[in-house]
Amino acid sequence: MLVLVATKMGSKILARVAKIVPFNAYYTEDDPWSEARRKGLHIPDNIARKYEICELDLLIQLPNTEVNYPPKPGDEVLKIDLEEHYEDIFGISRDEPGYIWFGTLFGYKKAPIPLDIEKVPMHMAVFGTTGSGKSFSTGVLIEKFMGIKASESRAVSFPMMIIDANGDYLEYDKYFKKHDYGDVDPRISPVGWVKRFVFPHIANENHELMGEPVIGIDLDRLSVKEMAETIVMYYKGSLDGAELQVNGIVTLFEYIKENLGYESLHDFFVDDDSYEELIRELRNFDNKRIASATKPAIERAFEKFREIEYNYGILSAKSESELTRDDFIDDITENGGIAIIDFSEEGATGVDIQVKQLVMTYLANLLFNKFSKYKIENRTRYLIFLIEEAQNFIPDRSYPISSSLAKNKLSLIATQGRKFGLSLCIVTQRPSFIDKIVLSMCNTFFIHRISPDDVSYVRTATGGLPSSLENRLTRLTQGHMIVTGQMNKLPFPMMIKIPKSDRIVPHPMGTTDVVSTLKRLREGFEY
Ligand SMILES: Nc1ncnc2c1ncn2[C@@H]1O[C@H](COP(=O)(O)OP(=O)(O)OP(=O)(O)O)[C@@H](O)[C@H]1O
Structure with missing residues (x-):
């Protein structure tokens, strides 16, 4: 108060x-x-x-x-x-353009705090244990980004790409489809479009998702080295001790491109005849340049990598997926689009974490390269890249999950200055499992209830909190959070609450119904 x-x-x-x-x-x-x-x-x-x-x-x-x-x-x-x-x-006054008004000050009913949109490019992080209200309030934040006051008579929407790990933001796709972009709530109507991208095998199997835009990747957008590392990482789960295999693949790919006239390496992993040719080239390759003992390991890595195509079809989806189109990022950034990459069980059934990491590596590459190009061409563009369950893609060494190649590109994105225009919004239950370099580049923090193990880490990452607020970090109730950092207009951390009524599109995910479900089951009703 x-x-x-x-x-x-x-x-x-x-x-x-x-x-x-x-x-x-x-x-x-x-x-x-x-x-x-x-x-x-x-x-x-x-x-x-x-x-x-x-x-x-x-x-x-x-x-x-x-x-x-x-x-x-x-x-x-x-x-x-x-x-x-x-x-x-x-x-500032309540109708100042360039600000969004978020939540309500703790102890007050209708006292939102202003967040400065100009500071969005300096990256954000949202922390909170399970059930602390992270996705709910991140949804409210997303809705605020959908309708930013730009002048007396105009509002704009911040372009966003959302990695939706648990399906928390799919409601936005459903909402805009249901309202057919016509009678949507005026507070979020500046949004240009919302698209949900699902894995191709799901779009083929699940009739409800048939026709949804699909996730496809184009391996040729990775450098030869990145492609080699991706293949080995997928095979071994790590690059430790795999230098010979990575170097061997790089040597082979460079030879194929330079001497055999192939422009695309992607197709080797899609088409059976091309794949056989790749294996022939590997087996016949000069043993002085790729040791004969390394070749079988490379062959096994290639074979395993092909599973990605067999199981999920994301390589052959290259031709139909918008994510491989050169102008996709132009479209999203110029038209205030929102791309939801559905990594939830519904949109990515059975897809293991390494494949999601591969897609993330691809997307981080796509965004990084495109924004670098914008910068060189002096074209200013902005986009928020929101990553749920970020510890799976930007893991710290202490996190017990195989390291991710996406981390390298995301670190590069994080270290680019505010003029780069590509902003990360990292959402996680366990901030201490996020790569320290990436987190140190985040300048605005939305902190819900966190685990006691994360307190000292959050203290360091945020540059310190007053003890009166720090003492509350492990006890904050659902929907309460501390906002600190650059976007906060005030030079000190604020404690706010997100009122339920602030959410425009309802948030059914995460709602439990334990007792009545148990009751119905005992009464013999399965559903
Ligand atoms: N500010 C709020 N007002 C009302 N209900 C809320 C609020 N915040 C969260 N809830 C409800 O609490 C439940 C859990 O919230 P939410 O899904 O946002 O948690 P979470 O921190 O994202 O958890 P997880 O990490 O497990 O996804 C949901 O049913 C949500 O609707």
Whole structure:
């Protein structure tokens, strides 16, 4: 809760209630009544001294400057009327273009805080344990990005590519389809289009998903080295001790491109005849350049890599998937599009983590290369790349999952400055399992309840939190969060709540119905 300290020197200091400590003279150590209490005598409670001490964190001096002098005894502490002081506190009016108004200040019903859109390119991170309300509030944030006030009469939508690990954002695709882009809520109507991309084998098998845009990748968009590493990584789960195999594949691929006139290496893994030719070339290759002992391992790696096509069809989907089209990123960035890459059980049934990592590597490459090109050509473009369950794609060494090639490209994206235009939004349950370099590049944090093991890590990543807020990190209730960093207009962390009514498109995911389901099952109803 915020209060206003009106000092006798005439300044007004905005402060946050950090701690309330009750005092009661009856219950202090060695109080004069302890003996009487021990004997069970009744003590009249109206004669003890009782009061509360309220500790305040001094935040800013209004309007919007640092606190110069601390308050003195006798200065008045007043309840604050936010409506009256909004501009003094935030330095902007409620209808300022370029800001989104998010959640509500803790302790207030309708007091959203402004988030500065100009700071989005400096990357964001959302933390929270399971059930803390991460996806719900990330959805609210996404909806805010769908309708950013750009001028008195115009709103725009921030282009987004969303890696949806659990299907938390599929509702947006359904919502826009249902409303046929016609009568959508005006707050999110600036969105150009929403598309959900599913794995091709699912689009073929699940009749409800037939006709959905499919995930396809074009291996030729990777460099020869990246392609070799991808193949070995998929085979071994790691590149440790695999230098000979990676180098052998690089040598073979370069030879094939330069001497045999093949422009595409992609097709070797799609077409059976081409694949046989690749294997023939490998077997006949000069043993001095690829050791004969390495060749069988490379062949096994190739064979395993082909499973990706057999099982999921993402290589042959190259011809039909928009994700391989050169102008796809132009389309999304120019038209305020939202691409949802469906990695949930529904859109990616049975797809293992390495294949998802491969798709991520491909997408990170696609985005990185395209944004580098935009920069060289002096064309400014913006996109938010939102990654749910980010620990699976940008893992720290401590995370027990095979490292991901996507991490290299995502690190490069993270380290590009704010003028690059490609912003990461990393969403995770376990921040300490995210690569430290990538996380150190995030400048705005939305922190829900986190695990005690993550507290010290979050403290370091965010550059420190006041102890009154840090103490709450493991106890925040659902929908409450701490917002800190560059997008926060104020120079100190804010605790806010996301009201249920703030969500425009409902969030059915994550809702449980344990008792009535158990009851129905015992009554013999299967569904
Ligand atoms: N601010 C909120 N107001 C009302 N309900 C909420 C709020 N936040 C979350 N919920 C509800 O709580 C449940 C869990 O929320 P959510 O799915 O966002 O959690 P989560 O942190 O993303 O968990 P997980 O990591 O397991 O996906 C959902 O049913 C959601 O609708």
